[in-house]
Amino acid sequence: MRHLISVFVVTATLAASSAVLVACSEEVFDSGINSNSDVSHANRLKDYDTARKVFWKKVYPQGGETLYCGRPFLPTAKRNFNIEHVFPMSWVTNALDCGKRKQCRAKSAQFNKIEADLHNLFPARTDVNRARDSFRFGEIQGESRDYGQDCDFETDWRRRMAEPRNEVRGDIARAMFYMADEYRDQGLEIFKKQAQLLARWHNDDPPSSGEVRRNDRIEKIQGNRNRFVDDPGALNKMIEQWY
Numbered sequence: 001m002r003h004l005i006s007v008f009v010v011t012a013t014l015a016a017s018s019a020v021l022v023a024c025s026e027e028v029f030d031s032g033i034n035s036n037s038d039v040s041h042a043n044r045l046k047d048y049d050t051a052r053k054v055f056w057k058k059v060y061p062q063g064g065e066t067l068y069c070g071r072p073f074l075p076t077a078k079r080n081f082n083i084e085h086v087f088p089m090s091w092v093t094n095a096l097d098c099g100k101r102k103q104c105r106a107k108s109a110q111f112n113k114i115e116a117d118l119h120n121l122f123p124a125r126t127d128v129n130r131a132r133d134s135f136r137f138g139e140i141q142g143e144s145r146d147y148g149q150d151c152d153f154e155t156d157w158r159r160r161m162a163e164p165r166n167e168v169r170g171d172i173a174r175a176m177f178y179m180a181d182e183y184r185d186q187g188l189e190i191f192k193k194q195a196q197l198l199a200r201w202h203n204d205d206p207p208s209s210g211e212v213r214r215n216d217r218i219e220k221i222q223g224n225r226n227r228f229v230d231d232p233g234a235l236n237k238m239i240e241q242w243y
């Protein structure tokens with residue numbers, strides 16, 4: 001009998017201490033992400049492969065719509081869709097001076113981290129993603145609708161420019177400035193003319209509730225937020241300082 005009791009006590013103690021451990025680690029996670037950027041960096045995804053795996057399942061668990069065309073998709077059906085890096089990866093390889101994308105993946109941990117940042121990733125139609133290429137954003141005369149009548153997206157190959165629909169211009173601006181701000185030390189930047197346009201888009205298209213929910217979900221995964229979604233004024237202040 002005595003033996004049985006001690007086994008029970010040991011088991012109960014173990015169960016209690018692991019419960020405490022779980023509670024503690026959750027608390028550390030929750031309080032760390034808002035107050036300490038070092039802690040948030042510890043949660044960053046290590047590479048794009050890792051990001052791709054969580055992107056559809058955890059950032060868009062109920063499906064959503066593609067960035068440029070606004071085409072709805074269900075969580076189960078993702079044919080013809082892939083993931084767009086709004087801040088182009090070729091701008092990042094240039095800034096880091098690490099060679100082509102493949103070479104950068106092979107030799108730069110920093111590149112891999114930047115490439116995996118979920119705040120910069122959006123669902124896109126594969127063909128439209130390819131068409132955007134690494135063009136800057138701009139406003140293009142006319143409505144040629146080259147990607148279908150239901151897709152308000154235009155490109156200008158000669159001027160290497162892409163024009164997204166009105167509803168996501170602010171979302172795009174905030175993602176672009178998030179990247180330039182977050183990785184400023186690595187040399188990421190937005191040229192003045194592009195920044196002026198994006199600043200206007202940011203103010204014309206303020207953060208929506210969907211954008212805030214996306215921010216929440218990404219915070220749970222990689223531990224940091226796009227602060228411009230929470231505080232649109234902070235972006236205007238930063239732009240005044242930078243340019």
Ligand SMILES: [Ca+2]
Nearest residue numbers: 167168171205
């Ligand atoms: Ca919007």
